[in-house]
Amino acid sequence: MKKTVLLALLPLVSAAPAFGTVKVVSSIQDFASIADSVGGKRVETFALSRGYQDPHFVEPKPSFILKLSRADLLIVAGLELEVGYLPPLLDQSRNGKIRPGSPGYLDASAGCDILERPTGVVTRAMGDVHPFGNPHYWLDPSNGRVIARAIAAKLSEIDSAGAAEYKSNLAAFETTLAEAEKKWEATLAPYAGTEVVTYHNSWPNFLKRFGLKAAGYIEPKPGIPPSPAHTVELINLMNARKVPVILMEPYFDERTPRSVAQKTGATLLRFIPSVGGVPQAKDYISLFDYDVKLLAEALATKRAGR
Numbered sequence: 001m002k003k004t005v006l007l008a009l010l011p012l013v014s015a016a017p018a019f020g021t022v023k024v025v026s027s028i029q030d031f032a033s034i035a036d037s038v039g040g041k042r043v044e045t046f047a048l049s050r051g052y053q054d055p056h057f058v059e060p061k062p063s064f065i066l067k068l069s070r071a072d073l074l075i076v077a078g079l080e081l082e083v084g085y086l087p088p089l090l091d092q093s094r095n096g097k098i099r100p101g102s103p104g105y106l107d108a109s110a111g112c113d114i115l116e117r118p119t120g121v122v123t124r125a126m127g128d129v130h131p132f133g134n135p136h137y138w139l140d141p142s143n144g145r146v147i148a149r150a151i152a153a154k155l156s157e158i159d160s161a162g163a164a165e166y167k168s169n170l171a172a173f174e175t176t177l178a179e180a181e182k183k184w185e186a187t188l189a190p191y192a193g194t195e196v197v198t199y200h201n202s203w204p205n206f207l208k209r210f211g212l213k214a215a216g217y218i219e220p221k222p223g224i225p226p227s228p229a230h231t232v233e234l235i236n237l238m239n240a241r242k243v244p245v246i247l248m249e250p251y252f253d254e255r256t257p258r259s260v261a262q263k264t265g266a267t268l269l270r271f272i273p274s275v276g277g278v279p280q281a282k283d284y285i286s287l288f289d290y291d292v293k294l295l296a297e298a299l300a301t302k303r304a305g306r
């Protein structure tokens, strides 16, 4: 009798790690989405910031401390993206498993192509929020692949019973990503070399990957609000170089970019830097689907002179 009961329970037991699901907390929804793809049913993910919020300035909530205290794995962007809110939360969570240097801590920037790394002494001149290089690197799908592999390796370390599952989930994710990359590249290929202006410097990895360039930014420096003098300079530059679009993250004030768009004839696009920024960007793949389509359509319209 006892034997029968055990056998009946076996499939359920083998479908989850011995200690239940692996609890993953990430700073941004993009990492949670990749962890969901790689972890499948073995993981439970929670992101501290939403895709429509500025990832530099996340409002800490008491519920975050509880989530962190129970986490088996913490995934951060690093490069000081989370420096404004995460360290005190991590202290208060009193969870030694997920502290920097512990097995349950993953800095997703490791192994990724990081742009704009400073070559000299690091300063925070004018309050620059990118002192160690550009922290928005997940916006290159090649980096997404690196991040997925790192997450799979971490999960296998934490939950070795699931290693085979993580390996096959990772392979499936990589196949889907590779197919999608071909589609995105083909969609944006006709616009190679096009210059764009962005509000914050969130897109260097995205632009590099798809052969586009940033002509300038609405912010004089990352994290510094627009100033009249900088805006005048930017308008002159955009008119001289015929910059067709302005990409704006959803969490900024629209007034300056709208006025710049009016004075230059550029199209202002609400460009989504993270999963969850709009409902359609429900995971890491559909985030790029959304942005690539939006940009390609705007550039096609401009080119046709409409």
Ligand SMILES: [Zn+2]
Pocket: 056, 129, 130, 135, 136, 200, 201, 202, 222
């Ligand atoms: Zn930034």
